[in-house]
Amino acid sequence: MDARTPSAVELKNVARRFVTPTGDILSALEDFDLTIAPGEFFAIVGPTGCGKSTTLGLIAGLAKPQAGEVTLFDAPVEGVDRRVGFVFQQDAVFPWRNVLGNVMAGPLFRGVPKDKAEETARDWIVRVGLKGFEDHHPHQLSGGMRKRVALAQTFINNPQVLLMDEPFSALDVQTRELMQEELLQLWAQAKSAVLFVTHDLDEAILLADRVAVLTTRPARVKSVHTIDLPRPRDVAKLRYDERFIAIARNISDDLREEVLRARAGH
């Protein structure tokens, strides 16, 4: 990769290993290389348990690699970076705070005065379509609505790099489609680089500019595919578009090979 090309996220020869309870060393990532440009929507697909989430943890600064280098805007990652946002697979909104309290958590943690934080939070609540639910607690909301809270909670911090760990996998199909639309709209405004991890290839193609297929453990990047579908994309319609189907067929052969290998390995 040309050194002068600006990158939002870069992983070079990264390895991440764990010690299992039985004392063995498990390699989640080996020789892992990945570059994401600023403002790019990048998706990673791979067999379950192949180390997709591990990658996100390294970029977020929640874990350190045993080898190699992880950089954000060409500076090495040292701990949690303020420019990074993270949307989790499971619910990670605070159950004891209402919607408003959840959305304004980030700015408050970062020292924004309370009235300013509340003003911004109310604005974001409207933008994710939760107006009128400010005083509700998470348990009173549906799964899709909780995801909207999580999105507002993350986007309010204006992340330049947004990491998403199978954020919509727990939602039903209809809600998932709505949330995908919503995410694309938010992203178009925020212009952040997105690293979207999913096991759903269709989702990856519908959303991303580029899709990387990972190998089974230890994970490496097997292939990167550029998705040249025009934007703005209509998620509901695009699914039946011929170009989409052609791309999906092409990548899915790649992916199936790895899924089969993963199954054979277990």
Add this chain to the structure above:
Amino acid sequence: MAETSIPTPAGTTSVRMETLVERQRRRARLVLALRLAVLVFMVGGWELGVRMGWIDPFFFGQPSGIVDKLIDWSQNGTSIGPLWLQIWVTIYEAGAGFLIGAVMGIFCGIALGRNQLLSDVFSIYIKVANSIPRVVLGSIFIVALGLGAASKIALAVVMVFFVVFANAFQGVREADKNLIANARILGASDWQMTRAVVIPSALSWILASLHVSFGFALVGAIVGEFLGAREGMGLLIATAQGSFDSNGVFAAMIVIAVVALIAEWLLTMIEDRLLTWRPETSANE
């Protein structure tokens, strides 16, 4: 839900709902009636047993005698002074011990739970301390702190502290890893993390332990008074025991039970206030 989706005239649905509500009410009344029946059966059986000569009231007391004793105590005072004073002394000792022990337990539990190394080192000692019968320390406190309230409060503190401490500690350790990661990425400092994530998630553990530990505080205060005191419900029981007054022992027991129930009720109210964010759990569903 399934029933309402079937297209029926609105009238039918509301009639059905009414019978459902009616059925639930009837069941609630039945449960209450059966509970009363159990009470009447047990207390009545006891009284009858005494009157028929099957149970010796000298050893096992007699319900009517217990009621007489309670009336006598509240009107004429007990052998060691007015009843209200004894109750107040015990509540004071248990309450003070409870507050001190709970605050110390919460503070130490959270501080230790937040530090990985300290918690790894001390977790074994917490288990040991929890399994020691701490009531025995009462004797030491009487010797060291004398017959006044201080020794009883100290015993109540010890009884309460370890329970609350162990729960606060566990609550902190069990805090959801996702929530912690989320708060960290949203920008929380260590102190903000403790306040925004760790304490709220440990709170339900802590509150659960407070329920149990007020009972322990009462036990601590009463056992302390038992071992040596000038006033209090424990002394009243010890005095009754000394004069072979089984009705007196039972009467004191009932007074203590009422105190414990009131405290339990107050704690539940506080808990409901603090945990409003939790989904309501209905016993009927």
